[in-house]
Amino acid sequence: MDAEYSIVDLAVDMRNLNKRIVHFSAIDSTNRFLLEENDLPGGTVVWADYQSAGRGRFNRSWQSPPGDALLFSILLREPYCAISLSVYPLLAAVGVYAGLRSVLPEDNALSVKWPNDILLNGKKVCGILAQSRMKGARCESLVVGIGLNVNQAKDFFQDNLKNASSIFLETSRQMDRFEILRRVLVEIDHLLTELSVSGRSVIMEKWSSACDSVGQMIVIHDGKETVSGYFRGVASDGAMRLETGSGMRTFYAGDVSVVKE
Numbered sequence: 654m655d656a657e658y659s660i661v662d663l664a665v666d667m668r669n670l671n672k673r674i675v676h677f678s679a680i681d682s683t684n685r686f687l688l689e690e691n692d693l694p695g696g697t698v699v700w701a702d703y704q705s706a707g708r709g710r711f712n713r714s715w716q717s718p719p720g721d722a723l724l725f726s727i728l729l730r731e732p733y734c735a736i737s738l739s740v741y742p743l744l745a746a747v748g749v750y751a752g753l754r755s756v757l758p759e760d761n762a763l764s765v766k767w768p769n770d771i772l773l774n775g776k777k778v779c780g781i782l783a784q785s786r787m788k789g790a791r792c793e794s795l796v797v798g799i800g801l802n803v804n805q806a807k808d809f810f811q812d813n814l815k816n817a818s819s820i821f822l823e824t825s826r827q828m829d830r831f832e833i834l835r836r837v838l839v840e841i842d843h844l845l846t847e848l849s850v851s852g853r854s855v856i857m858e859k860w861s862s863a864c865d866s867v868g869q870m871i872v873i874h875d876g877k878e879t880v881s882g883y884f885r886g887v888a889s890d891g892a893m894r895l896e897t898g899s900g901m902r903t904f905y906a907g908d909v910s911v912v913k914e
Protein backbone atom coordinates (compact mmCIF):
# COMPACT_ATOMS: atom_id res chain seq x y z
CA MET A 654 0.00 0.00 0.00
CA ASP A 655 1.15 3.62 -0.62
CA ALA A 656 3.08 5.22 2.25
CA GLU A 657 1.90 8.09 4.48
CA TYR A 658 -1.47 6.84 5.56
CA SER A 659 -3.09 6.36 8.94
CA ILE A 660 -6.09 4.38 10.14
CA VAL A 661 -8.97 6.35 11.63
CA ASP A 662 -11.77 4.67 13.58
CA LEU A 663 -15.27 5.92 12.81
CA ALA A 664 -16.41 4.44 16.13
CA VAL A 665 -19.66 3.16 14.69
CA ASP A 666 -20.39 -0.42 13.67
CA MET A 667 -21.48 -1.03 10.11
CA ARG A 668 -22.54 -4.20 8.31
CA ASN A 669 -20.94 -3.69 4.92
CA LEU A 670 -18.27 -1.03 5.36
CA ASN A 671 -15.16 -1.16 7.52
CA LYS A 672 -15.33 1.40 10.33
CA ARG A 673 -11.52 1.61 10.31
CA ILE A 674 -10.93 3.92 7.37
CA VAL A 675 -7.66 4.64 5.58
CA HIS A 676 -6.71 8.31 5.74
CA PHE A 677 -4.17 10.06 3.50
CA SER A 678 -3.25 13.71 3.97
CA ALA A 679 -2.40 13.72 0.25
CA ILE A 680 -2.80 11.21 -2.59
CA ASP A 681 -3.23 11.45 -6.35
CA SER A 682 -6.79 10.05 -6.37
CA THR A 683 -8.66 7.89 -3.86
CA ASN A 684 -10.50 6.23 -6.78
CA ARG A 685 -7.26 5.42 -8.59
CA PHE A 686 -5.77 4.04 -5.39
CA LEU A 687 -8.63 1.63 -4.71
CA LEU A 688 -9.05 0.58 -8.34
CA GLU A 689 -5.42 -0.58 -8.46
CA GLU A 690 -5.51 -2.22 -5.04
CA ASN A 691 -5.60 -6.04 -4.98
CA ASP A 692 -5.25 -6.85 -1.32
CA LEU A 693 -7.80 -4.69 0.46
CA PRO A 694 -11.19 -6.27 1.22
CA GLY A 695 -14.56 -5.03 0.01
CA GLY A 696 -15.93 -2.40 2.39
CA THR A 697 -12.63 -0.50 2.64
CA VAL A 698 -13.00 3.29 2.69
CA VAL A 699 -10.16 5.64 1.75
CA TRP A 700 -10.35 9.31 2.69
CA ALA A 701 -7.93 12.09 1.68
CA ASP A 702 -7.45 15.74 2.64
CA TYR A 703 -6.03 16.52 -0.79
CA GLN A 704 -5.91 14.91 -4.22
CA SER A 705 -3.31 15.98 -6.77
CA ALA A 706 -5.07 14.21 -9.66
CA GLY A 707 -8.70 13.89 -8.61
CA ARG A 708 -10.99 12.66 -11.39
CA GLY A 709 -14.58 13.53 -12.18
CA ARG A 710 -17.10 12.15 -14.65
CA PHE A 711 -16.17 12.19 -18.34
CA ASN A 712 -12.50 12.22 -17.26
CA ARG A 713 -12.71 15.80 -16.07
CA SER A 714 -10.39 16.89 -13.30
CA TRP A 715 -11.77 17.34 -9.76
CA GLN A 716 -9.84 19.78 -7.63
CA SER A 717 -10.02 21.28 -4.20
CA PRO A 718 -7.63 23.13 -1.84
CA PRO A 719 -6.07 20.92 0.88
CA GLY A 720 -8.41 20.28 3.82
CA ASP A 721 -11.52 21.99 2.44
CA ALA A 722 -13.41 19.16 0.76
CA LEU A 723 -14.49 15.69 1.77
CA LEU A 724 -12.83 13.36 -0.73
CA PHE A 725 -13.32 9.63 -0.28
CA SER A 726 -13.86 6.36 -2.07
CA ILE A 727 -15.53 3.08 -1.14
CA LEU A 728 -14.34 -0.29 -2.40
CA LEU A 729 -17.03 -2.87 -3.10
CA ARG A 730 -16.43 -6.46 -4.11
CA GLU A 731 -18.66 -9.55 -4.15
CA PRO A 732 -21.57 -9.82 -3.56
CA TYR A 733 -22.18 -6.15 -4.42
CA CYS A 734 -20.04 -6.25 -7.49
CA ALA A 735 -22.37 -8.86 -8.97
CA ILE A 736 -25.46 -6.61 -8.83
CA SER A 737 -26.13 -4.25 -11.76
CA LEU A 738 -23.44 -1.59 -11.36
CA SER A 739 -25.61 1.33 -12.47
CA VAL A 740 -27.43 1.32 -9.11
CA TYR A 741 -24.40 2.43 -7.07
CA PRO A 742 -24.00 6.06 -8.13
CA LEU A 743 -27.66 6.62 -7.27
CA LEU A 744 -27.35 4.70 -4.02
CA ALA A 745 -24.36 6.82 -3.04
CA ALA A 746 -26.26 10.00 -3.95
CA VAL A 747 -29.12 8.95 -1.64
CA GLY A 748 -26.58 8.25 1.13
CA VAL A 749 -24.97 11.67 0.77
CA TYR A 750 -28.40 13.29 0.64
CA ALA A 751 -29.53 11.58 3.85
CA GLY A 752 -26.23 12.27 5.64
CA LEU A 753 -26.35 15.95 4.74
CA ARG A 754 -30.03 16.24 5.56
CA SER A 755 -29.20 15.18 9.11
CA VAL A 756 -26.68 18.01 9.63
CA LEU A 757 -28.24 20.85 7.62
CA PRO A 758 -31.05 23.15 8.74
CA GLU A 759 -34.47 22.29 7.25
CA ASP A 760 -34.63 25.51 5.24
CA ASN A 761 -31.67 24.55 3.09
CA ALA A 762 -33.05 23.11 -0.15
CA LEU A 763 -31.27 19.82 -0.75
CA SER A 764 -31.92 17.55 -3.74
CA VAL A 765 -30.36 14.92 -5.96
CA LYS A 766 -29.87 15.60 -9.65
CA TRP A 767 -29.67 12.78 -12.15
CA PRO A 768 -27.59 10.78 -12.19
CA ASN A 769 -25.59 11.46 -9.05
CA ASP A 770 -25.07 15.09 -8.16
CA ILE A 771 -26.25 16.65 -4.92
CA LEU A 772 -27.58 20.19 -5.10
CA LEU A 773 -27.80 22.61 -2.20
CA ASN A 774 -29.92 25.67 -2.93
CA GLY A 775 -29.71 24.69 -6.61
CA LYS A 776 -25.87 24.57 -6.67
CA LYS A 777 -23.78 21.42 -7.04
CA VAL A 778 -22.01 20.60 -3.78
CA CYS A 779 -21.23 16.94 -4.45
CA GLY A 780 -20.22 14.74 -7.36
CA ILE A 781 -19.91 10.96 -7.50
CA LEU A 782 -17.75 8.84 -9.76
CA ALA A 783 -18.26 5.07 -9.84
CA GLN A 784 -15.61 3.02 -11.64
CA SER A 785 -15.23 -0.72 -11.98
CA ARG A 786 -12.37 -3.10 -12.64
CA MET A 787 -13.50 -5.99 -14.78
CA LYS A 788 -11.89 -9.33 -15.56
CA GLY A 789 -13.70 -10.42 -18.69
CA ALA A 790 -17.39 -10.15 -17.82
CA ARG A 791 -16.71 -10.41 -14.09
CA CYS A 792 -16.51 -7.34 -11.88
CA GLU A 793 -13.43 -7.66 -9.64
CA SER A 794 -13.96 -4.41 -7.83
CA LEU A 795 -16.21 -1.42 -7.87
CA VAL A 796 -15.05 1.93 -6.52
CA VAL A 797 -17.52 4.65 -5.62
CA GLY A 798 -15.76 8.00 -5.20
CA ILE A 799 -17.44 10.96 -3.58
CA GLY A 800 -16.28 14.58 -3.68
CA LEU A 801 -18.19 16.87 -1.33
CA ASN A 802 -17.55 20.60 -1.28
CA VAL A 803 -17.61 21.38 2.41
CA ASN A 804 -15.61 24.45 3.43
CA GLN A 805 -14.33 26.05 0.21
CA ALA A 806 -14.50 29.86 0.13
CA LYS A 807 -16.06 31.95 -2.63
CA ASP A 808 -12.83 32.62 -4.55
CA PHE A 809 -12.43 28.88 -5.24
CA PHE A 810 -15.50 28.86 -7.50
CA GLN A 811 -14.22 30.60 -10.62
CA ASP A 812 -16.23 31.04 -13.82
CA ASN A 813 -15.96 27.37 -14.84
CA LEU A 814 -17.59 26.40 -11.53
CA LYS A 815 -20.40 28.93 -11.53
CA ASN A 816 -23.06 26.25 -10.92
CA ALA A 817 -21.13 24.82 -7.96
CA SER A 818 -20.84 25.84 -4.33
CA SER A 819 -19.79 24.59 -0.91
CA ILE A 820 -21.83 23.84 2.20
CA PHE A 821 -20.00 26.68 3.94
CA LEU A 822 -21.01 29.20 1.28
CA GLU A 823 -24.63 28.08 1.28
CA THR A 824 -25.07 27.95 5.07
CA SER A 825 -22.38 30.34 6.42
CA ARG A 826 -21.25 27.48 8.67
CA GLN A 827 -17.84 25.81 8.69
CA MET A 828 -18.59 22.10 8.91
CA ASP A 829 -16.68 19.20 10.47
CA ARG A 830 -15.72 16.98 7.53
CA PHE A 831 -15.21 13.90 9.67
CA GLU A 832 -18.70 14.16 11.16
CA ILE A 833 -20.20 14.43 7.66
CA LEU A 834 -18.11 11.47 6.53
CA ARG A 835 -19.36 9.38 9.43
CA ARG A 836 -23.01 10.22 8.77
CA VAL A 837 -22.76 9.62 5.02
CA LEU A 838 -21.01 6.26 5.47
CA VAL A 839 -23.60 5.08 7.98
CA GLU A 840 -26.35 5.95 5.46
CA ILE A 841 -24.56 4.23 2.58
CA ASP A 842 -23.97 1.15 4.72
CA HIS A 843 -27.66 1.03 5.55
CA LEU A 844 -28.62 1.39 1.87
CA LEU A 845 -26.28 -1.44 0.88
CA THR A 846 -28.09 -3.69 3.33
CA GLU A 847 -31.45 -2.58 1.94
CA LEU A 848 -30.22 -3.26 -1.58
CA SER A 849 -29.23 -6.81 -0.75
CA VAL A 850 -32.44 -7.52 1.19
CA SER A 851 -35.06 -5.75 -0.94
CA GLY A 852 -33.43 -5.07 -4.32
CA ARG A 853 -32.93 -2.00 -6.47
CA SER A 854 -36.47 -0.66 -6.43
CA VAL A 855 -36.12 0.57 -2.82
CA ILE A 856 -33.05 2.59 -3.78
CA MET A 857 -34.78 4.06 -6.83
CA GLU A 858 -37.80 5.05 -4.73
CA LYS A 859 -35.58 6.85 -2.23
CA TRP A 860 -33.65 8.53 -5.01
CA SER A 861 -36.93 9.72 -6.61
CA SER A 862 -38.19 11.22 -3.35
CA ALA A 863 -34.95 13.18 -3.00
CA CYS A 864 -35.20 14.52 -6.56
CA ASP A 865 -37.14 17.72 -7.28
CA SER A 866 -36.77 17.79 -11.07
CA VAL A 867 -39.07 14.88 -12.01
CA GLY A 868 -41.72 16.25 -14.39
CA GLN A 869 -39.59 19.22 -15.41
CA MET A 870 -38.29 20.07 -18.87
CA ILE A 871 -34.61 19.21 -19.08
CA VAL A 872 -31.82 19.07 -21.62
CA ILE A 873 -29.39 16.15 -21.64
CA HIS A 874 -26.10 15.97 -23.48
CA ASP A 875 -24.76 12.41 -23.58
CA GLY A 876 -21.58 13.06 -25.56
CA LYS A 877 -23.23 12.19 -28.90
CA GLU A 878 -26.38 14.28 -28.99
CA THR A 879 -28.30 16.94 -27.09
CA VAL A 880 -31.92 16.03 -26.38
CA SER A 881 -34.66 17.88 -24.53
CA GLY A 882 -37.83 16.55 -22.97
CA TYR A 883 -39.73 15.99 -19.76
CA PHE A 884 -37.88 14.04 -17.07
CA ARG A 885 -40.15 11.09 -16.22
CA GLY A 886 -38.04 9.59 -13.45
CA VAL A 887 -35.61 6.71 -13.25
CA ALA A 888 -36.05 3.12 -14.42
CA SER A 889 -35.27 0.23 -12.05
CA ASP A 890 -31.66 0.16 -13.29
CA GLY A 891 -31.14 3.88 -12.66
CA ALA A 892 -31.52 4.98 -16.29
CA MET A 893 -33.17 8.34 -17.00
CA ARG A 894 -36.56 8.22 -18.70
CA LEU A 895 -37.13 11.21 -20.94
CA GLU A 896 -40.37 12.01 -22.75
CA THR A 897 -39.29 13.67 -25.98
CA GLY A 898 -41.30 14.97 -28.94
CA SER A 899 -40.60 11.66 -30.69
CA GLY A 900 -41.42 9.31 -27.80
CA MET A 901 -39.92 7.99 -24.57
CA ARG A 902 -36.12 7.70 -24.53
CA THR A 903 -33.73 6.15 -22.01
CA PHE A 904 -30.29 7.51 -21.08
CA TYR A 905 -27.57 5.90 -19.01
CA ALA A 906 -25.11 8.81 -18.85
CA GLY A 907 -25.03 12.50 -19.60
CA ASP A 908 -24.90 16.07 -18.39
CA VAL A 909 -28.31 17.40 -17.47
CA SER A 910 -29.64 20.92 -17.04
CA VAL A 911 -33.14 21.95 -16.07
CA VAL A 912 -34.88 24.36 -18.49
CA LYS A 913 -36.56 27.30 -16.75
CA GLU A 914 -40.03 27.47 -18.35
Ligand code: BTN
Nearest residue numbers: 682707708709710780781798800
Ligand atom coordinates in the same frame (compact mmCIF):
# COMPACT_ATOMS: atom_id res chain seq x y z
C1 BTN B 1 -18.24 14.40 -10.86
O1 BTN B 1 -17.65 14.66 -11.91
O2 BTN B 1 -19.27 14.99 -10.56
C2 BTN B 1 -17.72 13.32 -9.94
C3 BTN B 1 -16.59 13.80 -9.07
C4 BTN B 1 -16.04 12.72 -8.15
C5 BTN B 1 -14.84 13.19 -7.36
C6 BTN B 1 -14.41 12.21 -6.30
S1 BTN B 1 -13.32 12.93 -5.10
C7 BTN B 1 -12.98 11.36 -4.43
C8 BTN B 1 -12.86 10.40 -5.60
N1 BTN B 1 -11.52 10.40 -6.14
C9 BTN B 1 -11.46 10.88 -7.39
O3 BTN B 1 -10.43 11.00 -8.08
N2 BTN B 1 -12.70 11.22 -7.79
C10 BTN B 1 -13.69 10.96 -6.78
